[in-house]
Amino acid sequence: MKFIVVDGLDGCGKDTHAVSIKRMLELRGENVRIISHPSARFFGRMSKRFLQGEGPPARLFATLFFIVDVLQSVRELKSRDDGTTIFVRYLLGTAYLPARLAPYGYIAFRNLLPSPDLALFIDIDPEVAIRRIRARGHAPEMFETPERLASVRRVAKRLVQKDWVTVDNSVDGQAPFKEVERILAERSFLGRT
Numbered sequence: 001m002k003f004i005v006v007d008g009l010d011g012c013g014k015d016t017h018a019v020s021i022k023r024m025l026e027l028r029g030e031n032v033r034i035i036s037h038p039s040a041r042f043f044g045r046m047s048k049r050f051l052q053g054e055g056p057p058a059r060l061f062a063t064l065f066f067i068v069d070v071l072q073s074v075r076e077l078k079s080r081d082d083g084t085t086i087f088v089r090y091l092l093g094t095a096y097l098p099a100r101l102a103p104y105g106y107i108a109f110r111n112l113l114p115s116p117d118l119a120l121f122i123d124i125d126p127e128v129a130i131r132r133i134r135a136r137g138h139a140p141e142m143f144e145t146p147e148r149l150a151s152v153r154r155v156a157k158r159l160v161q162k163d164w165v166t167v168d169n170s171v172d173g174q175a176p177f178k179e180v181e182r183i184l185a186e187r188s189f190l191g192r193t
Helices: 014-027 042-051 055-078 092-096 102-112 126-136 146-159 175-186
Strands: 002-008 032-036 084-088 118-123 165-168
Touching: 002 014, 014 032, 014 084, 014 118, 014 175, 032 055, 042 055, 055 084, 055 092, 092 102, 092 146, 102 146, 118 146, 118 175, 126 146, 165 175
Parallel strands: 002 084, 002 118, 032 084, 118 165
Antiparallel strands: none
């Protein structure tokens, strides 16, 4: 089994990139599934609900429900031994913790959870992310402001300095997707091209 993580800020294009990767791998006959967080399961729905709130209690409950949601997905991952699983949002949820706690949370979960075969950090300028978030028309979440996204981005960029591959998705168009395709080929996920 192969395990790919696609992670980054809100509005960076994680799900879009995951679907693109899934299509590339399926064209080569690979069995692929995507698990996106927060998921549609109970704990994912509860995390999403609290993300639409404000204040420390909402942040705490969003975080706790998110952690349980990811842990349920990890249990599913461990029971699978074929194909490729793509996790959307995995370790970088820790970048949303208070800045002083984020590195500790990241290290703890990095040591606890299975290591991916490839970890992609989809980077984005916070202003571009906000534009894309607003275009979706969804109810805003607590971190979806330019200031909060900029703060989370600073933390995330410190966390991904080791073992992550960064893709800049701040530009519209196909360039970021071509970059991901190149990375997959380089890492032998696509076989010989």
